[in-house]
Amino acid sequence: MTPLRKDAARNWDRIVTVARELVDEGTPLQLNDVARRAGLGVGTVYRHFPTTEALLETVATPCLETLAAHGTKALEDDNPWHAFSDYLTRLVEAQVSDPSLAKVSANSHDTLPRTTELKHQIITIGTELLARARTAGAVRPDLADGDLVPLMCGIAYATYVHSDTPADRLPTARRYLDTLLRGLTT
Amino acid sequence: MTPLRKDAARNWDRIVTVARELVDEGTPLQLNDVARRAGLGVGTVYRHFPTTEALLETVATPCLETLAAHGTKALEDDNPWHAFSDYLTRLVEAQVSDPSLAKVSANSHDTLPRTTELKHQIITIGTELLARARTAGAVRPDLADGDLVPLMCGIAYATYVHSDTPADRLPTARRYLDTLLRGLTT
């Protein structure tokens, strides 16, 4: 890979910065809109990010990396149940705090390899933590590995349906997750 | 209200029928598309249904009525826990079987008065069943009335995220609801 030309790198940063701002203020990403706000032509934006999904995943990448890092630390926790529930709590909190994360998590067809890689990593860690908790007898055996992500997305979605303001979301999400976790215990 | 002219009534039926078919085959509703398939002008479709939401709610109305009817019967059930869990099961099953219901349920800003009315009725029944189950000591006290609909939508959403084919959905949804219900018991 030849490095990006200087102006291209600068514009890439501008685009991602603007996109992050839009996501944070709850505005849906629109590439024409991003181009206008970044003071660039639409062509430029579309060359860097062929679809809205691609830009969304790029914006979400740092958050996915943070989650993966937290997961790696969770693997060192001695208490299987605590590690598991704490990890799930982080996943849910991240999703309700960041709409880009919620969308990327729910979408199973990634456009960027990096996204696939990070999601795979996050899922693998979750599976491992679940296995440990199950072995320790703390979790019902009928919860499949493939259920973790859908359930986290479901809780995040329920929180969005419930809450009018973003500020309400965190406590609501925690309450919903607590209920779910109680249902998972033996 | 003067009754509709004969041709208007015929076209209304055609539109709703076509829309129901589209929803059933999983195609997203598009009013131009509906007009073409129904052999009508776009103007006609938009006069009957000013927005896509309005048509979607009209399509969902019979299902909402069925749910309300089931709820009324559930109120006569002697076993509070059975009545409650059975009602929630019906709500979830309906949502995962019918995308129009899922969307209408998650959307809090209805366009048709009839939709508001039916949803209110369904929520009221759920609240009542929850109160009885709580009084009977079968349900944890920290579940609020306003949580019922979001949680049902969350489970339906989790099911959509999990399942590739519509056929997989019902068992998955039941499994998720079972887990949630277990978390709700005292």
Added chain:
DNA sequence: GGATAAACGGATCGCCTATCCGATTAAGGG
């Protein structure tokens, strides 16, 4: 400073929602 490939930017297409208004047709009285 000139050659060249990379990047830029906006005109433009295709699709969808939604509106508007002249043409058409159903409904009711003479």
Added chain:
DNA sequence: CCCTTAATCGGATAGGCGATCCGTTTATCC
């Protein structure tokens, strides 16, 4: 049966957004 009229029809059209294309500009390297 026809005429009036108001309701309805239907397609042309505006406006927004995703996405593409291509002539122009600019960074980079020698």
